[in-house]
Every structure is written in structure tokens, then in C-alpha cells.
Amino acid sequence: MTQRSQPKQPSAAGGSKSKQIKLVLLGESGVGKSSIALRYVRGEFNENGEATIGAAFLTKTVNVRGQSVKFDIWDTAGQERYHSLAPMYYRGAPAAIIVYDVTSTSSFTRAQAWIKELLQQANSQMVICLAGNKADMASEKRAVSREEGKDHADEHGLLFTETSAKTGLNVEDMFINLAAKIVATTMSPGN
Ligand code: GDP
Ligand code: MG
Numbered sequence: 001m002t003q004r005s006q007p008k009q010p011s012a013a014g015g016s017k018s019k020q021i022k023l024v025l026l027g028e029s030g031v032g033k034s035s036i037a038l039r040y041v042r043g044e045f046n047e048n049g050e051a052t053i054g055a056a057f058l059t060k061t062v063n064v065r066g067q068s069v070k071f072d073i074w075d076t077a078g079q080e081r082y083h084s085l086a087p088m089y090y091r092g093a094p095a096a097i098i099v100y101d102v103t104s105t106s107s108f109t110r111a112q113a114w115i116k117e118l119l120q121q122a123n124s125q126m127v128i129c130l131a132g133n134k135a136d137m138a139s140e141k142r143a144v145s146r147e148e149g150k151d152h153a154d155e156h157g158l159l160f161t162e163t164s165a166k167t168g169l170n171v172e173d174m175f176i177n178l179a180a181k182i183v184a185t186t187m188s189p190g191n
Helices: 033-042 083-090 105-121 135-141 146-155 171-186
Strands: 019-027 057-064 067-075 095-101 127-133 159-162
Touching: 019 033, 019 083, 019 105, 019 171, 033 057, 033 067, 033 095, 033 127, 033 171, 057 171, 067 171, 083 105, 095 105, 095 171, 105 127, 105 146, 127 146, 127 171, 146 159, 159 171
Parallel strands: 019 067, 019 095, 095 127, 127 159
Antiparallel strands: 057 067
């Protein structure tokens, strides 16, 4: 494992400490997990071939409601093909984004299986967002309706959004909303 323990950083926004959040990206190969991470952390998109992040994880620190939040974003980087390796990625993670491709029904089926697995095995506090990626292709090639995605997320109490790593649509908002939900559920009252 390459996870390093890092000292907590002082918040840029005041006295409170930075909150570190491990976030795992899960979903069928090719749905755009690496592209979402790259878009969010570096503001880049690579149209050609696989987005190789070249690191075990990417980090980004943001400010959410006055709380400094440092994401450690774990990209499953091809390991999604070897299902038995997945638990070591998501174990202990307080946040997950399960990605499917709105132009692929099989990827939506796979996403549903991930949701089932996480809800059965992971800690019940895990904040999960279901993300229908490649929304920029929806007008021509949509195979999964927005309602199907949203209904499935609602059924399991998950956040939901449709994203495009290509255009950036909803990518930043998705991370912010995840962080906000985590901050809201873990911060002590009155602070
Ligand atoms: P991963 O296997 O889930 O990590 O998927 P990648 O990030 O490697 O993306 C797979 C392919 O889909 C690449 O060719 C990307 O350029 C493309 N891709 C990823 N996100 C989007 C998107 O939002 N829109 C479009 N049109 N293509 C995307
Ligand atoms: Mg990848």
C-alpha cells in the first residue's frame, strides 16, 4: 500500500484543522474514473486513450463551509477488473464515487453491483455519490436515463449527479457536495 500518513494541515480559512477524506472511485473500466480525477484535480482532460494519473492517488484541498477538506482521491487504475482486490481500496474510506457511463447500460448494471457491495460490506457511514459520466454524449448516445440513475440513488440514499469529465460539467460540484455531506454528518454541534 502506498498510502502515507500525513500531518494535518492548518486550515487556510481559520482556526479549524484540515479534515482528510479518503475518497475511492469505483466503476466499470472505461467509464471515466481517471478522467474525473484529472478534471477535478488538474482541470485537464485527455481525449485520447486512457487517462493515466501516474500516482496511487491525487490530492486536493478545498474549503467547504469554512472547513478545510483535503481529499485523497484513490483511482482504482485498472484494478476494477480484479474484483477481489477492491475491498482493500474502499475499506475505511468515508467517501466513494461510483461512476457509470450514461451511454452504457452495462456500466450502470456494474454500478448497481458496486452500490450493493459497498452497502453490504463497507461501514454504514460511507457517503456515496452515484455519477453518470459522459453527459456530454447524452443527447446523441444516451442509454441510461437521468431518472433511472436518480431513482436508484434515491432508493439507497446516495447523492446523484450526471457529470462530464470532458466539459467539466458538475465535476467540482460533485466533490464539494460529497465533502459538505461528510462535514455535516461528522462535525460536532455548534462548530
Ligand atoms: P476509467 O477506466 O474509468 O479510468 O476511464 P478513463 O478516465 O480512462 O476514460 C476512458 C475513456 O473515456 C477515455 O478515452 C476518456 O477520454 C473518455 N472519457 C472519460 N470521461 C469522458 C467524458 O465525460 N466524456 C467523454 N466524451 N469521454 C470521456
Ligand atoms: Mg482509469
